[in-house]
Amino acid sequence: MKKTIFLLTIISLALPTLLNAQKVVFKIKGSDTCLPLSQMEAETYMKKFPGSSITVTGGGSGVGISSLLSGTTDIAQSSRKIKMDEKLKMQDAGKAFKETIFAYDALAVIVHPSNKVSQLTREQLESIFTGSITNWKEVGGEDLKIIVYSRETSSGTYEFFKEHVLNKKNFAPSALLMPATGAIVQSVSQTRGAIGYVGLAYLESTVKALNVSYDKGVTYVAPSVGTAQNKTYPVSRPLYYYFLTASEKQVKPYLDYVLSAEGQQIVMDVGFVPVPK
Secondary structure, eight states, X not given: OHHHHHHHHHHXXXXXXXXXXXXXXXXXXXXXXXXXXXXXXXXXXXXXXXXXXXXXXXXXXXXXXXHHHHTSOSEEEESSOOOHHHHHHHHHTTOOEEEEXXXXXXXXXXXXXXXXXXXXXXXXXXXHHHTSOOBGGGGTSOSOBOXXXXXXXXXXXXXXXXXXXXXXXXXXXXXXXXXXXXXXXXHHHHOTTEEEEXXXXXXXXXXXXXXXXXXXXXXXXXXXXXXXXXXXXXXXXXXXXEEEGGGHHHHHHHHHHHTSHHHHHHHHHHTOBOOOO
């Protein structure tokens, strides 16, 4: 009995310390793709550990990484890997950093719901987004001008799409660059001839996602958590958190939570793909 009371006393004394160790205060900034996921993870974490304060804002992957360099954020969320010139700037500033993959995402190509086109090859997408194909009738649709919407150049999604879908070719000069992913969804939903690209979590009933082929039209795959998870959908990518090594102790409780079973369930709930175990 005395032993039980002793153990309960130890636990009751240790509990406030353990809970306090989970209390965090920091900022996350960067990728708009990561934004809804980081917001949900942060909200859930703050409810679980009262007294924590996690501020999450977007602006683009490049903005997040430059903010990490300037010291105006503690975690940079990025939908692309850090670039060599960014690494060198960190090195020159004497700032060692670490990288964590916290989820995976698939990029969906979206059009107006009234568009008769339901599938495109990578080559057709390249021609549309670079400006070689300018009318939907060229890819089996109606006689209607194609209006291209894209993220702006500071976006990691912009860079990923350019590299993996456009084969590193430049977007058409006529492409309309949008400041946020939500703006692309809204614009495409309101414009009959529009086409754009967004992360899976941004898919809504107001737009239509196209099936995509990376084998010149032999097989077409729809974007979904399932097809991204089993790697049959070709346009998928990891999502990153970058943080300074000096801040690791400060952000680690949150990172551990995001990578826990509970945190990865949130990844699924929001519409992203969990990190393989």
